[in-house]
Amino acid sequence: MIIGICGGSASGKTIFTKKIIELVGSDALIYLEHDAYYKGLTELPPELQETKNFDHPDSLDNALFIQHLHQLQTNQPIERPVYDFTIHRRTTETIRILPKPVILVDGILIFAIEALRDLFDIKVFIDADADIRLARRLQRDLFERGRTPESVLDQYLKTVRPMHREFVEPSKRYADIIIHGKIKKHNTGLDLIVTKIKAYLAELAQQQ
Ligand SMILES: Nc1ncnc2c1ncn2[C@@H]1O[C@H](COP(=O)(O)OP(=O)(O)O)[C@@H](O)[C@H]1O
Ligand SMILES: O=c1ccn([C@@H]2O[C@H](COP(=O)(O)O)[C@@H](O)[C@H]2O)c(=O)[nH]1
Numbered sequence: 001m002i003i004g005i006c007g008g009s010a011s012g013k014t015i016f017t018k019k020i021i022e023l024v025g026s027d028a029l030i031y032l033e034h035d036a037y038y039k040g041l042t043e044l045p046p047e048l049q050e051t052k053n054f055d056h057p058d059s060l061d062n063a064l065f066i067q068h069l070h071q072l073q074t075n076q077p078i079e080r081p082v083y084d085f086t087i088h089r090r091t092t093e094t095i096r097i098l099p100k101p102v103i104l105v106d107g108i109l110i111f112a113i114e115a116l117r118d119l120f121d122i123k124v125f126i127d128a129d130a131d132i133r134l135a136r137r138l139q140r141d142l143f144e145r146g147r148t149p150e151s152v153l154d155q156y157l158k159t160v161r162p163m164h165r166e167f168v169e170p171s172k173r174y175a176d177i178i179i180h181g182k183i184k185k186h187n188t189g190l191d192l193i194v195t196k197i198k199a200y201l202a203e204l205a206q207q208q
Pocket of ligand 1: 007008009010011012013014015016136137140181182
């Protein structure tokens with residue numbers, strides 16, 4: 001079973017996915033981030049790096065990502081790339097991931113790419129307002145991704161916002177479930193996904 005978790009940058013996809021893992025347990029789950037498959041920069045100087053468009057579907061190695069999903073579905077391990085957001089490059093390292101029955105995939109563009117979209121059994125969209133996402137992204141990119149406030153705002157206005165409007169927001173229509181990206185003690189969307197995964201795992205266990 002493959003579950004796609006989509007939503008704008010800093011909408012809360014990672015937090016939501018980690019919550020599922022916490023509630024279901026990691027024995028039967030793989031978490032595969034589309035973000036790990038960025039092609040990255042090759043020779044642009046540092047001052048031009050944030051002006052590159054990292055929010056277009058072509059900025060990711062989708063062929064490799066789809067190949068890896070097929071490998072996992074056919075019970076083969078993969079070597080997942082490791083991407084470094086501070087230097088906008090793939091590192092030389094990879095992480096070996098062994099197949100498991102449920103794959104959680106997250107990414108801003110996973111529903112905008114038809115070949116990818118068709119692979120998901122359940123599609124979840126995390127819907128958070130643009131101002132909330134920008135505030136969260138600013139904080140995260142300063143502390144975790146080595147950016148300056150100017151570079152975060154510049155990148156947001158030049159590429160993140162227009163690409164969100166062109167690709168991410170329209171892809172919401174493909175979602176089976178839309179979840180509000182606000183903090184809530186009780187989250188019905190999360191409960192639904194967790195129940196569905198547990199039922200699927202119980203069915204698999206019965207067949208064995
Ligand atoms: N519901 C929420 N309430 C408050 N902060 C949140 C919420 N969801 C995410 N955040 C914060 O926003 C930032 C981005 O969240 P993250 O889950 O990494 O987003 P994404 O994976 O969609 O880019 C993180 O610093 C996280 O702590
Ligand atoms: O080298 C890079 C690659 C990507 N980005 C930005 O990352 C976000 C997607 O990650 P989220 O965790 O969903 O926010 C995307 O909007 C890209 O702009 C980057 O800055 N540098």
